[in-house]
Amino acid sequence: MIAFLVVAAIAYFCVIAFWAWDILSAGGAANIGLGVAILVLPLIGLWVLWAVLRNGFAHQRLVRLAREAGRDLDVSGLPTMPSGRVQRAAADELFASVKAEYEADPDSWIATYRLARAYDYAGDRSRARTWMTKAVGLERDQR
Incomplete structure (x- = not known):
């Protein structure tokens, strides 16, 4: 398509x-x-x-690399709304744990990628785009 x-x-x-x-x-x-x-x-x-x-393509590359490393953000066990989106309280809990992981290693592109995904699940798309761009840059620099 x-x-x-x-x-x-x-x-x-x-x-x-x-x-x-x-x-x-x-x-x-x-x-x-x-x-x-x-x-x-x-x-x-x-x-x-x-x-x-x-x-x-850059974002898809990060998804593939994170999955290969076993570090993709798994939300399959979180409760969802009828629309399929993760419930707000569960997304906030996920965000808190992922943010703590990022703060422990802010130079890691995987931690930054996971933070971007957590922002997306929490409903903050503009910050998710900003952090995903940062993750792409970090991964490019680490290559």
């Missing part, structure tokens, strides 16, 4: 770039300004697409 969406996005960017080229080739100051502005949009889109894919 991701491959299909990436191909569709690239095709869409190509169509937009083609339209921008048509407008640019018509000449005139207004057309050139509009064509350049439209041409910038696919470039921004490609950059965003690349950044999202790069982050996704």
Whole structure:
């Protein structure tokens, strides 16, 4: 599904770039300004697409490495709500224990990765993204 969406996005960017080229080739100051502005949009889109894919692959790498090391965060035994999310009290307890583990070894990418996952289970997605980015950097530095 991701491959299909990436191909569709690239095709869409190509169509937009083609339209921008048509407008640019018509000449005139207004057309050139509009064509350049439209041409910038696919470039921004490609950059965003690349950044999202790069982050996704980096996060998947950490998941795989943590599982191989037997250190992935296991929440299968925690109580869940009907939606499937971990109940708040259980997520808070999990977070407290994972945070203590991180504080004992803050330079470990696995501890940082586990903290990011605990933030996610606790419902704090922005901090989870921040800590996952830090975990990716630590793992890259330790490689």
